[in-house]
Amino acid sequence: MKILNVDQIRALDQATIQNEPIAPLNLMERAALAFVDWFVDHFPDTTLTKIFCGLGNNGGDGLAIARLLLERQYPVEVHVVRYAPRESDDFMHNHRRLKLVTEKVNYIEFSRDIPALRHNEVVIDAILGSGLSRPTEGIVKSTIEAINRAPATVVAVDIASGLYADQPNAEDDVIIEPDYTITFQLPKLAFVLPKNGRYVGEWHTVDIRLHKRYIDLAPTPYYFTHPREARLLLHKRDRYSHKGTFGHALLLVGSYGKMGAAVLSARACLRSGVGLLTVQIPRCGYPVLQTAVPEAMCRPDGHQYVLTGPSEVEGPPPGDYTTVGIGPGIGKAPETLAMFRELLPTLKKPIVVDADALNLLSENRELLEQVPPNSILTPHPKEFERLTQTWKDDYEKLGILRDFAKTHQVVVVLKGAYSAVATPAGEIHFNGTGNPGLSTGGTGDVLTGVLTALLAQGYDPVEAAVLGVYAHGLAGDRVAEQRGPIGMVASDVVDALRWE
Numbered sequence: 001m002k003i004l005n006v007d008q009i010r011a012l013d014q015a016t017i018q019n020e021p022i023a024p025l026n027l028m029e030r031a032a033l034a035f036v037d038w039f040v041d042h043f044p045d046t047t048l049t050k051i052f053c054g055l056g057n058n059g060g061d062g063l064a065i066a067r068l069l070l071e072r073q074y075p076v077e078v079h080v081v082r083y084a085p086r087e088s089d090d091f092m093h094n095h096r097r098l099k100l101v102t103e104k105v106n107y108i109e110f111s112r113d114i115p116a117l118r119h120n121e122v123v124i125d126a127i128l129g130s131g132l133s134r135p136t137e138g139i140v141k142s143t144i145e146a147i148n149r150a151p152a153t154v155v156a157v158d159i160a161s162g163l164y165a166d167q168p169n170a171e172d173d174v175i176i177e178p179d180y181t182i183t184f185q186l187p188k189l190a191f192v193l194p195k196n197g198r199y200v201g202e203w204h205t206v207d208i209r210l211h212k213r214y215i216d217l218a219p220t221p222y223y224f225t226h227p228r229e230a231r232l233l234l235h236k237r238d239r240y241s242h243k244g245t246f247g248h249a250l251l252l253v254g255s256y257g258k259m260g261a262a263v264l265s266a267r268a269c270l271r272s273g274v275g276l277l278t279v280q281i282p283r284c285g286y287p288v289l290q291t292a293v294p295e296a297m298c299r300p301d302g303h304q305y306v307l308t309g310p311s312e313v314e315g316p317p318p319g320d321y322t323t324v325g326i327g328p329g330i331g332k333a334p335e336t337l338a339m340f341r342e343l344l345p346t347l348k349k350p351i352v353v354d355a356d357a358l359n360l361l362s363e364n365r366e367l368l369e370q371v372p373p374n375s376i377l378t379p380h381p382k383e384f385e386r387l388t389q390t391w392k393d394d395y396e397k398l399g400i401l402r403d404f405a406k407t408h409q410v411v412v413v414l415k416g417a418y419s420a421v422a423t424p425a426g427e428i429h430f431n432g433t434g435n436p437g438l439s440t441g442g443t444g445d446v447l448t449g450v451l452t453a454l455l456a457q458g459y460d461p462v463e464a465a466v467l468g469v470y471a472h473g474l475a476g477d478r479v480a481e482q483r484g485p486i487g488m489v490a491s492d493v494v495d496a497l498r499w500e
């Protein structure tokens with residue numbers, strides 16, 4: 001699903017109006033109806049609903065929503081924040097329509113006009129939408145502050161008032177802090193950026209049938225992975241397949257004290273459909289791995305505690321495996337760096353690079369050029385900062401991320417809430433699965449195993465990253481559903497992986 005910028009959203013509205021064709025007022029009615037359909041599914045008709053409207057089209061939406069809820073017998077109060085002398089045309093039309101249904105429309109010009117808000121009430125925020133062009137001030141700002149102080153549940157129409165859809169806000173901007181944002185047709189870039197968490201809440205898109213052809217043709221580097229899109233990436237298994245069909249992966253993982261990372265990545269790799277798995281671990285990990293992961297073959301390293309490369313047992317060179325996953329738990333010993341330095345030029349196919357292997361790249365930047373093209377790098381923000389530079393805001397970070405993936409021709413999974421998969425072509429795919437329960441040691445090692453398995457099965461690296469990140473997050477969501485997010489451990493995530 002595409003993420004478009006504000007200019008494109010405006011053009012998309014116009015394209016819909018001209019090509020469908022549909023009158024602007026009817027498009028607003030359709031938007032209001034879609035919002036109301038969601039709203040009545042979530043709040044009973046006894047909910048006292050206070051709708052705050054601005055004077056633009058977001059306010060127009062709010063007035064239409066008020067009328068539609070009144071028709072459905074909801075107890076509704078309308079409060080228009082009168083911050084300017086002029087209203088938009090569609091605001092005026094909806095104002096007239098609303099007046100046919102109720103005489104009671106309140107106007108907020110001064111702070112004393114702001115109504116009291118209680119915990120069992122719902123506030124609908126329709127003050128400002130995607131037309132925001134400057135920081136909130138005056139009575140708009142005071143109203144937003146009052147809403148944010150109140151214990152009521154807040155639902156934002158399209159986007160929280162005061163939040164820019166596609167550019168950074170200033171630290172001191174006053175912005176609605178909604179519980180929910182119900183947005184029209186496509187998500188906004190602002191919704192998936194860490195700084196904005198409290199200005200978005202739980203967000204949902206509602207379909208208002210905007211012009212499909214315009215959306216299909218609109219150029220954008222930003223995408224949000226819809227569950228349907230993720231499922232389409234999944235390869236079907238042939239009836240006559242055999243274990244050779246699904247690749248032979250080599251994981252280079254673990255060190256003394258961090259053998260858990262090796263076990264987690266190996267188990268996740270097996271649970272993600274790899275045909276055969278060999279794991280090279282320092283000698284001290286041999287009994288651990290053979291016991292915890294009997295399905296994997298083991299290549300004990302010549303070194304007792306860290307990876308050095310040469311193995312005690314015969315085996316093909318790493319370049320002969322279908323793919324290699326390296327990093328979880330390996331540490332940064334000089335011997336391990338030497339191994340990494342020797343290994344990289346021998347690899348020709350895409351690999352997965354995580355954790356300390358990424359830190360080795362940051363500290364030895366010349367190695368970056370040796371990483372096979374289209375490899376998948378999976379940094380968390382700190383690791384990514386070490387690989388690149390600091391950023392002043394989330395938007396600058398996205399620019400750095402796109403540049404890095406393009407310059408080095410790699411796929412980068414920047415992990416966290418809404419993990420971002422950056423492609424060598426400069427696109428970014430945001431992932432919506434996962435929850436804060438995943439913020440616990442080892443879940444990243446699980447992701448490395450997942451991605452290594454997908455590469456081994458012949459997935460295109462971008463598709464592997466998008467699908468793997470999606471499935472990993474979904475596994476976390478299954479665990480959260482069953483036992484709650486707090487106390488989830490990485491092994492639970494492995495067990496909850498499903499490929500269907």
Ligand SMILES: NC(=O)C1=CN([C@@H]2O[C@H](COP(=O)(O)OP(=O)(O)OC[C@H]3O[C@@H](n4cnc5c(N)ncnc54)[C@H](O)[C@@H]3O)[C@@H](O)[C@H]2O)[C@@H](O)CC1
Binds near residue numbers: 028055057083140
């Ligand atoms: N155009 C369309 O066909 C549709 C638009 N829709 C709604 O329209 C909204 C966008 O409407 P608008 O473009 O009118 O935008 P807004 O409703 O955000 O209002 C913009 C107006 O407010 C002013 N303004 C901007 N920042 C301000 C601030 N900080 N303080 C005070 N005034 C400020 C602007 O100068 C402009 O006059 C969307 O968010 C959505 O809710 C929906 O009805 C769907 C269809």
Ligand SMILES: Nc1ncnc2c1ncn2[C@@H]1O[C@H](COP(=O)(O)OP(=O)(O)O)[C@@H](O)[C@H]1O
Binds near residue numbers: 380415416437444
């Ligand atoms: N709040 C969150 N919401 C969704 N996913 C999260 C959240 N916090 C962490 N994750 C996911 O958990 C994983 C953590 O990886 P990482 O930081 O490398 O952990 P570790 O190094 O301990 O294995 C990543 O896949 C990340 O996207």
Ligand SMILES: [K+]
Binds near residue numbers: 058125156158160161
């Ligand atoms: K709003």
